[in-house]
Amino acid sequence: MGILSVINHKGGVGKTTLCVNLAQALAILGKKVLCIDNDSQHSMSNRLGVKVGAVNIRNLYRGEISDYNSFLQSAVFESAVPNLHCITSTMALCNGDISSVSVLADLINNSFISQYYDFVFIDNHPGLDNLQRVSIAASTRLIVPVLLKQQSMEGLSEMMELLTSLSVPTEKIAIIPNVVENLKDQKLMFQALHRLYPANIPPATLIVPLDRIVETVEREQKVIFLDRLQSSTAAVAFIKMIVYLFPELNITFDEAYNLFKKARDTHRSEISRQNLQRQRGTNESK
Numbered sequence: 001m002g003i004l005s006v007i008n009h010k011g012g013v014g015k016t017t018l019c020v021n022l023a024q025a026l027a028i029l030g031k032k033v034l035c036i037d038n039d040s041q042h043s044m045s046n047r048l049g050v051k052v053g054a055v056n057i058r059n060l061y062r063g064e065i066s067d068y069n070s071f072l073q074s075a076v077f078e079s080a081v082p083n084l085h086c087i088t089s090t091m092a093l094c095n096g097d098i099s100s101v102s103v104l105a106d107l108i109n110n111s112f113i114s115q116y117y118d119f120v121f122i123d124n125h126p127g128l129d130n131l132q133r134v135s136i137a138a139s140t141r142l143i144v145p146v147l148l149k150q151q152s153m154e155g156l157s158e159m160m161e162l163l164t165s166l167s168v169p170t171e172k173i174a175i176i177p178n179v180v181e182n183l184k185d186q187k188l189m190f191q192a193l194h195r196l197y198p199a200n201i202p203p204a205t206l207i208v209p210l211d212r213i214v215e216t217v218e219r220e221q222k223v224i225f226l227d228r229l230q231s232s233t234a235a236v237a238f239i240k241m242i243v244y245l246f247p248e249l250n251i252t253f254d255e256a257y258n259l260f261k262k263a264r265d266t267h268r269s270e271i272s273r274q275n276l277q278r279q280r281g282t283n284e285s286k
């Protein structure tokens, strides 16, 4: 099982977007995926269309759980994408809730999560506190999205220092240049990243481009791979990312892309079927 934290102590660098899209992509490929929302703004839960649960991650952090599996029965919700589930956070979630840094690792390793799911994705709030430490301690890999901008790069070195101080092995960290407007203009930043963190940067073709469709599907609560597969450059980048980050899937980009096309076609047929049914219902009631 892969347990991935998407982290960066800066906000607005695309953490939640990357987390949601990678998780949805893997679920569409048939993997069982659990998303854990570790941000009091609960944007990932919102994005997955899951309402904040009365039982949520805060109950775990505060040490209020006596039995992991019964906690999970109340805390895990389905999302609109089959195979993709979510444990929500809550607005009240804060640093002081953490009873022990290993609390999340303990849940994952000692419950049915470790047997049932193929991947766990943890979305984090911006910050460098105990909430992030809990997430890092539970994860087998860390994904750090960065903007190719001066301020973002400065923030990154602090983030990497924190990870070093927590003895996170370098090979666990993947830095993803995110929301890239123009790789030609931002080339110097990209080269600097390569110089500073040669082991953590994927090949130059693996960046997530700025793509307005990302915001459109977010607004419309849609799934980029099912609704805008062919028109979205970001969707292609997310699929490339999946193939690159998870060699254990043993799948090429073309094979993956074809599976997404099939999933998109099935989704379209289902929408048409529902529309037809609705239309018939309206005609009959006339």
Ligand SMILES: Nc1ncnc2c1ncn2[C@@H]1O[C@H](COP(=O)(O)OP(=O)(O)O)[C@@H](O)[C@H]1O
Pocket (backbone or CB within 6 Å): 010, 011, 012, 013, 014, 015, 016, 017, 018, 043, 178, 179, 180, 208, 209, 210, 211, 212, 214, 215, 218, 234
């Ligand atoms: N590749 C992209 N292209 C265009 N907009 C993006 C992209 N990735 C993220 N965004 C937008 O950037 C904003 C911040 O992204 P978000 O994932 O919420 O960042 P964070 O979780 O780091 O605060 C959102 O409005 C999101 O739609």
Ligand SMILES: [Mg+2]
Pocket (backbone or CB within 6 Å): 015, 016, 017, 039, 043, 124, 125
């Ligand atoms: Mg976020």
